[in-house]
Amino acid sequence: MSLLQVKGLGKVYNTKLGMRQCVALKNVSFEVIEGEFVAIMGASGSGKTTLLNILASLDKPTTGDVLLDGTSFAAIPDRELSEFRRKHLGFVFQDFNLLDTFTLKDNILLPLVLMQTPLKEMENRVFPIARQLGISQLLNKYPYEVSGGEKQRAAIARAVITDPRILLADEPTGALDSKSSASLLNQFADLHAIGKTILMVTHSAMAASYASRVLFISDGVLFSQLYRGEDANKAFFDRIVANLSILGGGDIA
Amino acid sequence: MRRLFYFRLALSNVRRSKITYLPYLVATAVMSGVFLLIAGLLFSKGMTNTPNGGTAQALFAFGLVVFALFTVLFMLYINNFLIKRRKKEFGLYGILGLDKRHVGRVLVWENLFVIGGGVVCGIVIALVFGRLLFLLLMKLIHVVPGSSFVISFNAYALMLGLFLLVFLITTISNVIRVHTANPIALLSSEKRGEKDKKALVPLAVLGALLLGGAYYYAWTTEIPGIALGIFFPLAIVVILATFLLFLCGSIVVLKLLRMKKSLYYQPDHFVTISGMFHRMRQNARGLATICILSTMLVVTVSGTLSLYLGREEMTRGMYPFDAQVYVPESATEQQIINYDAVLNRLAAQNNVTLRADRSKLITKLPEGEEFRRNNFVWDESVFVDVPTLIFYDGSFRFDVSGTEEDCLVFIQAIRDHYSESFSETPNLIASDIFTTRVQGYGFYGGLLFLGAFFAVLFLAVAVLILYFKQVTEGYEDKERFNILQQVGMDDEQVKRTINSQVLWVFFLPLAATALHMLFASKIIAQMLRSFMLYDWGLVSLCIGGTLLAFTLLYFGIYRTTARTYYRIVRR
Numbered sequence: 001m002s003l004l005q006v007k008g009l010g011k012v013y014n015t016k017l018g019m020r021q022c023v024a025l026k027n028v029s030f031e032v033i034e035g036e037f038v039a040i041m042g043a044s045g046s047g048k049t050t051l052l053n054i055l056a057s058l059d060k061p062t063t064g065d066v067l068l069d070g071t072s073f074a075a076i077p078d079r080e081l082s083e084f085r086r087k088h089l090g091f092v093f094q095d096f097n098l099l100d101t102f103t104l105k106d107n108i109l110l111p112l113v114l115m116q117t118p119l120k121e122m123e124n125r126v127f128p129i130a131r132q133l134g135i136s137q138l139l140n141k142y143p144y145e146v147s148g149g150e151k152q153r154a155a156i157a158r159a160v161i162t163d164p165r166i167l168l169a170d171e172p173t174g175a176l177d178s179k180s181s182a183s184l185l186n187q188f189a190d191l192h193a194i195g196k197t198i199l200m201v202t203h204s205a206m207a208a209s210y211a212s213r214v215l216f217i218s219d220g221v222l223f224s225q226l227y228r229g230e231d232a233n234k235a236f237f238d239r240i241v242a243n244l245s246i247l248g249g250g251d252i253a
Numbered sequence: 254m255r256r257l258f259y260f261r262l263a264l265s266n267v268r269r270s271k272i273t274y275l276p277y278l279v280a281t282a283v284m285s286g287v288f289l290l291i292a293g294l295l296f297s298k299g300m301t302n303t304p305n306g307g308t309a310q311a312l313f314a315f316g317l318v319v320f321a322l323f324t325v326l327f328m329l330y331i332n333n334f335l336i337k338r339r340k341k342e343f344g345l346y347g348i349l350g351l352d353k354r355h356v357g358r359v360l361v362w363e364n365l366f367v368i369g370g371g372v373v374c375g376i377v378i379a380l381v382f383g384r385l386l387f388l389l390l391m392k393l394i395h396v397v398p399g400s401s402f403v404i405s406f407n408a409y410a411l412m413l414g415l416f417l418l419v420f421l422i423t424t425i426s427n428v429i430r431v432h433t434a435n436p437i438a439l440l441s442s443e444k445r446g447e448k449d450k451k452a453l454v455p456l457a458v459l460g461a462l463l464l465g466g467a468y469y470y471a472w473t474t475e476i477p478g479i480a481l482g483i484f485f486p487l488a489i490v491v492i493l494a495t496f497l498l499f500l501c502g503s504i505v506v507l508k509l510l511r512m513k514k515s516l517y518y519q520p521d522h523f524v525t526i527s528g529m530f531h532r533m534r535q536n537a538r539g540l541a542t543i544c545i546l547s548t549m550l551v552v553t554v555s556g557t558l559s560l561y562l563g564r565e566e567m568t569r570g571m572y573p574f575d576a577q578v579y580v581p582e583s584a585t586e587q588q589i590i591n592y593d594a595v596l597n598r599l600a601a602q603n604n605v606t607l608r609a610d611r612s613k614l615i616t617k618l619p620e621g622e623e624f625r626r627n628n629f630v631w632d633e634s635v636f637v638d639v640p641t642l643i644f645y646d647g648s649f650r651f652d653v654s655g656t657e658e659d660c661l662v663f664i665q666a667i668r669d670h671y672s673e674s675f676s677e678t679p680n681l682i683a684s685d686i687f688t689t690r691v692q693g694y695g696f697y698g699g700l701l702f703l704g705a706f707f708a709v710l711f712l713a714v715a716v717l718i719l720y721f722k723q724v725t726e727g728y729e730d731k732e733r734f735n736i737l738q739q740v741g742m743d744d745e746q747v748k749r750t751i752n753s754q755v756l757w758v759f760f761l762p763l764a765a766t767a768l769h770m771l772f773a774s775k776i777i778a779q780m781l782r783s784f785m786l787y788d789w790g791l792v793s794l795c796i797g798g799t800l801l802a803f804t805l806l807y808f809g810i811y812r813t814t815a816r817t818y819y820r821i822v823r824r
């Protein structure tokens with residue numbers, strides 16, 4: 001059975017000024033099975049962030065539904081939504097979204113603290129993850145004292161520390177240079193290798209070539225998808241670029 | 254031509270960044286208006302002419318100095334905040350090729366517009382609002398007749414001088430800041446965490462020791478009379494300690510809390526404690542200022558209120574008997590005895606009765622009782638026996654009963670007929686409670702009026718600081734709470750932690766004020782003794798009442814400004 005089922009999602013924004021409506025998503029359906037690494041690509045304004053926010057239960061669709069492990073998002077009462085989010089979903093944002101008032105360690109622990117995890121358990125979890133992501137030395141620093149790549153790694157640590165069913169990332173490499181992007185993507189690949197399910201929005205074909213499948217969105221519609229199959233990164237990258245040129249958008253880098 | 258260019262650029266900058274400049278303009282206007290009014294009161298003729306006005310003037314002058322200091326600090330704080338926001342823009346200028354000297358020049362003009370505009374608004378506020386307030390308070394409290402509202406030239410000069418200073422300091426610090434930073438640093442400096450001072454713990458300890466010392470001293474020391482020489486240094490120490498404790502002590506306490514892991518890693522505490530770090534680092538100065546301002550407010554109002562309410566007791570204290578009529582030293586015993594009858598006759602003519610109750614005379618102070626003016630110890634050797642009244646130490650003493658008006662007329666009659674009995678010294682030396690009462694009520698009414706005036710002004714400043722804090726915090730917190738919600742904090746939790754942080758920040762200054770007042774109450778009571786007010790109960794009641802009224806008012810302000818905050822955060 002699929003881990004995540006997306007059924008006929010539609011999203012219409014009502015802009016406050018004027019009566020104009022903005023259709024951000026139209027009848028988007030797809031499934032993600034456990035352990036997959038899916039990249040979502042599309043031109044700017046095509047609805048990627050909108051889709052991800054809905055999958056993250058941060059926003060509600062106008063039509064359609066999302067099911068995680070067979071549980072419909074629509075069936076979860078508002079009150080329990082944040083708990084559901086805390087338990088089952090992890091996010092990484094383009095601009096890190098770390099809190100300046102916490103050290104990296106406390107930022108990473110935040111979801112666990114909210115879940116009232118025992119102290120010992122928290123300590124046991126944070127160190128291995130930090131080591132894996134190479135930020136063990138930085139745990140006691142504040143976000144404004146570390147580099148962008150390090151911040152993003154802390155954000156990943158925060159996202160995975162609860163051991164979520166699925167990891168959602170919105171342009172996680174957007175604010176990083178190519179070197180830190182590559183090291184970050186390798187970390188995603190490592191997480192994928194140990195069986196994590198990852199859904200990542202990206203502009204860059206380079207980033208998408210780390211995934212096992214790429215979905216292409218155009219003007220709110222699921223346009224096409226590519227499976228990696230047995231390809232190596234490079235070959236997959238070439239196919240993505242070729243597909244993008246048909247779509248007419250996206251960065252090559 | 255070139256100069257005009259900077260002038261225009263500056264003008265358009267101010268117009269464009271209205272949102273950032275408006276609070277600065279408003280702050281300048283309110284602070285300059287309030288300062289002008291306080292200075293105006295201080296230099297007013299009414300103040301110098303009133304009896305005992307010198308002491309009151311010294312106290313108010315002290316208030317003015319403290320207030321001037323706050324004005325400078327507060328303006329720097331706002332300027333600091335403003336310039337932090339605009340650093341990005343300056344960096345951009347640099348990259349676009351406007352060199353630093355030119356950016357500096359634009360800054361000078363901008364600052365001039367804003368502070369100049371603010372001061373002009375301030376003067377208008379002072380003239381309009383000041384007059385209204387004056388009229389309103391005149392209606393509520395009876396002041397010496399003939400009082401009017403005029404701001405003297407000196408007050409204007411002082412205010413302009415102060416704001417010139419503010420202008421110079423802010424301009425220089427802004428220009429230096431632009432000069433020392435490179436464009437990249439300027440561009441990225443908008444969002445940066447704040448570092449703690451190095452000597453945090455020693456400073457916090459120093460603050461605690463100073464405050465403890467001041468409290469101990471205030472509570473245990475008997476000060477003679479008004480003792481401004483003791484009061485002022487003590488007040489300065491308390492102000493210093495308050496600032497140290499708010500700035501450093503709070504951070505130290507939070508650090509200790511954070512070290513206690515079992516406490517810190519609780520969902521609510523976790524977010525609240527870390528949020529408080531941020532708030533205290535940003536707002537400690539503002540909060541300490543509010544605390545000092547409110548303490549000054551409560552001291553002023555409760556002091557003047559005590560005097561106003563205690564005026565009868567004070568007057569009574571000065572007059573164990575209603576009237577005292579001196580007899581020339583040369584008068585013979587027979588003349589004195591005759592005069593007793595004269596006084597009785599005058600009393601009968603004016604529908605008043607005289608009484609001389611000998612039981613009011615205390616010849617020996619009871620064990621354990623304090624000396625007061627109205628339990629004066631009478632020395633038996635200087636009495637002269639007269640038929641009906643008391644003659645002691647060269648003068649007649651007696652109580653007068655009748656309507657207040659008749660009593661005043663009776664006193665006047667004594668003055669008029671004095672030379673008939675003692676032709677060799679036609680000028681009567683007499684003092685009586687009725688005349689003093691009429692004068693005294695005007696004076697204490699005037700003091701209370703000044704106190705109330707100050708209170709309103711201080712309150713205006715406190716509201717300004719609070720409002721400013723709320724708005725700036727609101728925008729910052731909005732982002733933080735967004736993130737927390739994304740990480741899985743539910744609405745209820747967000748609401749709870751916001752509430753507890755806002756409450757802490759608000760009620761910390763109030764609690765500190767109450768504590769200051771508790772320890773200051775004794776010194777205030779002692780100082781009021783030099784005004785002949787010996788009623789501890791009344792003074793405590795006035796302090797308590799003022800504190801209570803202030804708390805209610807503060808709570809009201811909190812509710813209104815907090816609404817703005819919540820509107821921003823929860824949008």
Ligand SMILES: Nc1ncnc2c1ncn2[C@@H]1O[C@H](COP(=O)(O)OP(=O)(O)OP(=O)(O)O)[C@@H](O)[C@H]1O
Pocket residue numbers: 013014015022023024042043044045046047048049050051
């Ligand atoms: N809150 C909103 N209100 C109204 N319209 C919105 C809102 N958020 C997004 N939109 C519109 O919905 C469309 C899709 O936006 P979305 O943010 O999902 O794009 P995106 O694919 O993430 O773009 P980018 O790659 O630039 O981040 C856009 O046309 C956008 O203008």
Ligand SMILES: [Mg+2]
Pocket residue numbers: 048049050
């Ligand atoms: Mg987007």
